[in-house]
Amino acid sequence: MDYSRVTVRYNNQVKEVKEDGLVLLDETQNEYFLASDLILFTAGSQPSSIIKQLDIEKDPRSQKILVTDSLCSKQYSNVFALGDCSLIEGNSVPATAQVAVQQSFTITKNILRQLNNEERKENKPLEKFQYLDLGEMLSLGDYDATISSLNGWFGLSGPLAFVGRRAVYALRMPTTVQSVKAGIAAGAVTTGKFISNVFSFLHHEEADGSKKSSSNDGSRGSTVTVNEAK
Numbered sequence: 223m224d225y226s227r228v229t230v231r232y233n234n235q236v237k238e239v240k241e242d243g244l245v246l247l248d249e250t251q252n253e254y255f256l257a258s259d260l261i262l263f264t265a266g267s268q269p270s271s272i273i274k275q276l277d278i279e280k281d282p283r284s285q286k287i288l289v290t291d292s293l294c295s296k297q298y299s300n301v302f303a304l305g306d307c308s309l310i311e312g313n314s315v316p317a318t319a320q321v322a323v324q325q326s327f328t329i330t331k332n333i334l335r336q337l338n339n340e341e342r343k344e345n346k347p348l349e350k351f352q353y354l355d356l357g358e359m360l361s362l363g364d365y366d367a368t369i370s371s372l373n374g375w376f377g378l379s380g381p382l383a384f385v386g387r388r389a390v391y392a393l394r395m396p397t398t399v400q401s402v403k404a405g406i407a408a409g410a411v412t413t414g415k416f417i418s419n420v421f422s423f424l425h426h427e428e429a430d431g432s433k434k435s436s437s438n439d440g441s442r443g444s445t446v447t448v449n450e451a452k
C-alpha cells in the first residue's frame with residue numbers, strides 16, 4: 223500500500239460528505255478536511271440499536287435476528303423478520319432492497335397462513351422463502367447507469383440503462399400512487415436531461431461553427447451486451 227502511495231487512516235469517522243471532499247474526525251475526535259476528487263463509499267452496515275435491545279435469538283456475529291427459511295424467528299414462531307435486520311439460518315442472502323422486497327411477499331403470505339391455521343384449527347405449512355436474483359442496476363451518476371441481469375447474460379449500460387433503471391423502480395413500487403409518482407419523476411429527469419443535452423449540443427455547434435457532436439457524458443451511447451450464461 224505504501225509503495226502504491228495509498229494512505230490508510232484507521233479509526234477515522236466521516237462527519238460530512240461535501241462536493242469537494244470529506245469532513246473527518248480523527249482518533250482524538252479532531253475535525254479536519256480531506257479534499258477529494260472521487261469518493262467511494264464501502265462502509266458496512268449493522269442492525270439498528272433497537273434490534274440489539276430485543277430479547278430474541280440472534281446471530282452472535284452480525285447481531286441479526288435469526289430466522290427460519292419461512293422468515294419467522296427461530297425462537298418465536300409468531301415473530302417475523304425481514305431485510306437487513308434478519309439472517310436466515312444456513313442460507314445467507316445479500317443485504318439488498320431486492321431481497322427485502324421479495325421477503326415481504328413471503329412474510330405477508332405466512333402471517334395470513336398462520337392466522338388462518340389458528341382460526342380454522344389447521345396446520346398448513348408456511349411458505350419457504352426462495353430468493354430470485356433479478357440482477358443488478360447501478361446508477362453511475364448523471365444520465366448513466368448499468369444493468370446486469372439473467373446471471374450476467376444480459377447487460378445494458380449508458381443513457382438507456384439510466385432510463386431503464388428508473389422505469390424498473392417505478393414499476394416495482396408497492397402502490398400505484400408511488401409508481402405514478404416515481405414514473406413522473408423519472409420522466410421529468412429524463413426530459414430535463416434530454417433538453418439540456420440538446421442545448422449543449424446546439425451551443426457546441428454554434429461555438430465550433432461545424433457539425434461536431436457534443437462530447438459530454440450525456441451524449442455517450444448506450445451499450446447492450448448479451449453474453450453466454452455464466
Ligand SMILES: Cc1cc2nc3c(=O)[nH]c(=O)nc-3n(C[C@H](O)[C@H](O)[C@H](O)COP(=O)(O)OP(=O)(O)OC[C@H]3O[C@@H](n4cnc5c(N)ncnc54)[C@H](O)[C@@H]3O)c2cc1C
Binds near residue numbers: 267
Ligand atoms: C448507501 C447504500 C446504498 C445502497 N444501495 C443499494 C442498491 O443500490 N440496491 C439495493 O438493492 N440495496 C441497496 N442498499 C441496501 C438497501 O438499502 C437495504 O438492503 C434495504 O433498504 C433493506 O431494507 P430494510 O427494510 O431491511 O431496511 P431499511 O430500508 O433500512 O428500513 C428500515 C426502516 O425502519 C425504520 N426504523 C428504524 N428504527 C426504527 C424505530 N425504532 N421505529 C420505527 N422505525 C424505525 C427506518 O427509518 C427505516 O425506514 C444500499 C444501502 C446503503 C446504505
